[in-house]
Amino acid sequence: MLEFADNHHTDRLTLFAEVILPLAIAKNYTYRVPYEMNDAVAVGKRVMVQFGKSKLYTAIVAGIGTEAPQKYEAKYLLEVLDDRPVVTQQQLEFWKWLADYYLCNVGEVMAAALPAALKLASETKIMLNPDGNIDRSLLHDKEFLIVDALDIQPILSVSDIVKLLGQKIVMPVLKSMFDKNIIHISEEVSERYKPRKRSYIKLNSLYNEPDMRRELFAELERRAPKQADAVLAYLKLSREQPLVSKNDLMEASGASAAIIKALSDKEVFYIEERNVSRLYYEEFDLAANFELSEAQQNALTDIQNHFKEKEVVLLHGVTSSGKTEIYIRLVEEALHAGKQVLYLLPEIALTTHVIERLRKYFGNDIGVYHSRFNDNERVEVWQKVLNHEYKVVLGARSAVFLPFDNLGLVVVDEEHETSYKQFDPAPRYNARDAAIYLAGRYQAKVLLGSATPSFESYFNARTGKFGLAEITERFGGVSLPEIEVVSITEETKKKTMQSHFSSVLMNDIQTALTNKEQVILFQNRRGYAPVLVCRVCAFTPKCINCDVSLTYHKSSAHLHCHYCGYKEESLSVCPACGSTHLEYKGFGTEKIEDELQVLLPDARIARMDLDTTRARNAYQNLLNDLEEKRIDILVGTQMVAKGLDFADVTVIGIINADSLLKYPDYRANERSFQMLAQVSGRAGRRGKQGKVVIQTYNPQHRVIGQVISNDYKELYLSEIDERKNFKYPPFYRIIQMDIKHKDAEKLHYQAEYLAVELRKHFGDRVIGPEYPLVSRIRNFYIKSIMLKFEKDNISIVKVKSVIRDVILQFQTTQLSKGCIIQPDVDPY
Template identity: 40%
Template sequence: MSFYIDVLLPFPLKNFYTYRISEEEFKFIKKGFRVLVPFGAKRVFTSIVIKKHKSIPNNYEPKEIFAFQDDLPVVDKNQIFFWKWMSNYYQCSMGNILKASMPSSFLLTSETLLEKNLNKNVDYNKISDEEILILDALDLKKIKIDEVKLILNKKNIFPAVNNLIEKGYIKSIESIKERYKPKLVKHIKLNKRYSELKYKNNYYLEFKNSPRRRKIVEYILENNSGSEWIEYNLLKQNCNLNSSILKKMISLNILSEKTVHEDRFKINFSETSELLKLTRSQLLVKEKILKIWKHNSIVLFEGVTSSGKTEVYSHLINRFLKKGYQILFLMPEISLTIQMVSRLKKIFGKYLSVYHSKFSNEERFEVWNNVLKNKENARIVVGVRSSIFLPFQNLKLVIVDEEHDSSFKQENPAPRYNARDSAIKLSKIHNAKLILGSATPSLESKFNALNKKYGYVKLTEKYGLSTSPEIKCIDLKIYYRANKMKGLFTPDLYDAIQQKLLLGQQILLFQNRRGYAPIIECVTCGYIPKCCNCDVSLTFHQYNNSLKCHYCGFSEKNQKKCLKCTSSKIDMKGYGTQQIEEQIKSFFPKARVDRMDWDTTRGKYSVDKILEKFENSQIDILIGTQMITKGLDFKNIGLVGVINADNILFFPNFRANEKAFQILTQVAGRAGRSSIKGSVIIQTFSPDNNIFELIKKQSHDGFYKKEITERNQFNYPPYYRLIKIIIKSRDSNTLRIASNWLFKSLSNGFIYPIYGPFEPHISKIKNQFIKQILIKYPNTNVRNKIKKHLMRSVESFESIAKFQIVKLNVDVDPN
């Protein structure tokens, strides 16, 4: 009898692949094991066991597996079920989900090496000079394919390599290299007799002729009891301990050593504090949540900014932690996880882990394993959207903070999932409780709450001494016409900045565009430099005098003269955070100014450093993009300034009003978070827009009533669901034909609205022309029927030879 396993490979494949195993392996192996399998001609890849069975495939002869990688599963049945749901809902392959889910250190790939065949004599008269160079290199060691390119100094190396293989002079082998290297830390301890109390006063005599040994023993006794293990590096730094001295002291039975595997990321929780006592309003909200959970596991928690939602979260976390459960705390952005961790670690330090993309693969690998083993230091995981893929064993509470935030949606690459919606499914799989928290809930979540799909609680009272800030909307037209602007600042904002600086208060300035100027234009001929790969203008970055594309990364040096007519009259249109920073430093030279945007936060700890400086009042004015609008809690902010609100208000998207209301309400909420009376000044060319009146009143209910009516009228979420199909090709004509074909195929027998194919507002990115098709369907039980119809059309599309050069992506529930 034959035995088989079906495995999932980390590629966008539609099916699982079957491999043959022995009877002994069949008894041992379980779902969720990692196994190395051959795939393709020679390569070997990590795969995940999905199923074991005894049925041979009909259309191919299964290969044998290469090797097991583990003694225990690294993925459990709940995760596999979750991946299958995500694959079906978001219309993507499980292979893409596997690749997105697991740290790359788990997913090994073989590497092709070349080695010389020592059993074959080389006839140097029949090979080229290039082939001789390769053989000379192989006399020293095995080499990688990429190293051959360096040896020959050319890209097309395969004719030479293949010729040597055909003649039998060299052969290719597959090598698998472990990607994860554990961090091993050496520890030292005094042997027992030296650490005993009676000996502590006599060590000076024993080591009187060996001052270096005496210093080491003295340091250990002074810095711990002598019976505790101490890190070797500490002794190396403070006592000049080296390996030869260590070996000698071990041989003399003075010291003992051991090597310990340690995690690379450790929470420093030296500063501890107790849970804060809840106010009456917070206590009532907490009790109401617990009551709702008895009949509904999902609760929308709407709390105004500065209401103390985090304190309520902390009390609920503590309740679940005491029972030994795991808790997932989801945040939309890395900058928010940093501040949340700094608050939670004082209470839950030893139970806390963090998981996000700024961590190295090794760090994520270690967090994954700690969660899998349900270790104490991974009971609470604070992380961004990728945290939903962790292998929780006892997950019973999920908190999604700032649930409205669009950063929870993965845009590229696949899977294009929404972490908030996926967390809802995850909580159901684990039978866990879930909180969706926000001061400005998404319309979909509020709609579900008001229609009893979710439980619903509100916290309308500010916490402690916090007060609602005074919000002003300033008409830019008036001051531009009167020529009274000070650079980019109205007199109101300029004077407010000056006043707050005199009071020693901090200031946030928000502009939702990085760089110096989004457009530079020749005044003489109107020429605007554009990206050679994308249908966008290049953004000027002053710090390195370059023009950059924010879509593909293309960059070129900024020229002083127009490239078209050589005129030196160049004008800059619009402004980004760099230009605001320059003007602020010019107007307020004594102020300490910093900037927080994508350009200044690329480093692993750059966000931490900026936030730490701001918290320690080492920054007077912080200028930033959306990164500074969300969830940050600083007590000394006296003023928030919005340089121009119009670029987020007038955006071609049905969610533009919702996003503008959320961003402006959130950024306004950064002011007035203590006894300091905060001020918010919003500069705009359209102050009569009723959204500003709702922001001034902090009326999310009023905004919801207005916006939900329009959503219903024009068939948008939450009444209708959307599926966006993105079609890309380097050939614009093929793209036009392909998109029209797909549109007709989808329209055939389809009763719901389909729009397109149309060009998005940016119709070319990375040399790929783009068309889109939008499907709308009612939020009812027709979803599976719609997706089956879509998949039939997509499969037919992919089977047409001339469309092979066209890329097709499906985005379910797009932002």
């Protein structure tokens, strides 16, 4: 990185700026600063540069110096975009660590870290803000031209606007229009997060006067008695609760929406729209001065004591043990000390009730940051963190990139979740591990929370690297759910299976429905049938782009590929032998839903999987329906295991546990326990003991026994020796390298060459190359090389330096043509 120059520049001093471009290039580029920009340029500010022949990019200044680059002639910066830095020095150092640790480039980290509106480039798409009311009389000439052009063609690229205005420097104009909310960035148009709104009623303060109220009643009873009933019902409800919702009022008074509207038109009532949580939490809501239970208080004390010596503490508490209240107490402590807090959640959309709970305590001090917000909102959160307006930030994994400068506490809820790991594109980082490093830079404390911790975190806690606090009982003394294991084999022999449902599960479902309770059924595969097979010649239709069989979806009557999105019409005749004897094998959530409709025609059944939650707000609408008891049975994939908290869900059915247990992965038992325990934890969370039915062909399986006894420690102890013997985490580090090419033969030679080169340095620590489970995706053939390194007596920094050198040397050979190499550090 270039040396920093003195900020007090002489007018004619020639400065050079080293910048980070949002591209996968190995080195930062250096540009010459025009004299007139000497005082404007600064580290952390955005600048507009030309890279290549004609492409324009927003770059971040990483260093300023007076030495010109030796190998090439520096081009001039085109524009400085900011009055003050938008990226801090701490962030730049964090980006560099991420790039080094996860074997990628700083430009790739920048591309992931910055909201789209802060990194406009030539091909970025611009459109008018559909929600904005534009007063064209206030636009200057260039803005008017752009708005006019967008009226004719709704989407323009930055390159189009360069041509339209006849000038290269258009970013200041676009930035100004973005700040005024005139334009939108295309990346965020397809899906915009919309909070659920609820209407609340307020009585006009005029009628607080007794005389006015008597006059109102006399008038309404004479002309509109139903309106009088609605006002009376409002007065009664308002004495019992601070806010009266429109729905509550209609239910209590029997009034229709038209009656409420009539009272609103007369200005008797005012109707106010408010954002509310989509998840059921009100009954369990916390009073501002809530008391911790004895178990919670003991855990909090343990955490506080550990924080005196340890930087990271693991809170291991059973499902529904009240971990959130402990987080709130620790957040309060950090805020009293004047520190910022980062609260990470694996899936923001799944845990909106946490947002509402925290907002109750911290009000406008809390910000929310995740990919479902539109770009304007994300930039706003970025700026508010930069300006210290948000003291607490609640976010998904990308929140680790926000510009904190005084971080005191990081909470990682459900720290075991695979959602914290980014798989594509680079950086392939784990937000939990990145957050621990980030906290270390600020001398902040980290609390990891989970009912089923990852083995790595639990190992670190047991070996003394992390502190450990535990809660072994549910909040409020609620019992853990009763778990019953049913043998599918036995029930099939007795002929008591109804389709995919055992007699035990069907009886429990019917009992729950009779009691007006709700049921969640878990099947970790979407679609109707995973495989279509010809009974005569065993032909199975496969994806034309990937090496996977196509899954039949009844709702679309098409065969779908779940890897690349390819689909084709379903077959009625075998294309191989001409037979009409085609049958569907296996079953997914769609088939479960379909068969339940036949078996329980009166039940209201819904499905929650990737197919039903693609549409905007579809996920929130499903949760809303479940909360308001418009759904009796919810069928879903692993989505149903995360964050659902409903009072009346008393039965959980796991249709086939074997699909989890038999997965060919060294983490299969750990993941199966986590999934089964988390799904089971959705049952009986409000005073009623729940019931979980696990259907399996192997009821004696060790992991199922451990789930029944809720014995995480036994699972850990039974697995950890195998991890050590077979050289897996937490004893060894794993780096996986996927090599991809469109030609299978060339891929074979490339992968073998790389493996030989790596073995020269690392010997038998190099395993492969081998084809993964799915060996072709989107027409790219894939081979994987796995490297295992012991954690002691070896420098992982040197290891990664050697891997970079081997990849670089390979890329300089003719053999590398058409090849993509994707290193993945700590693959999960």
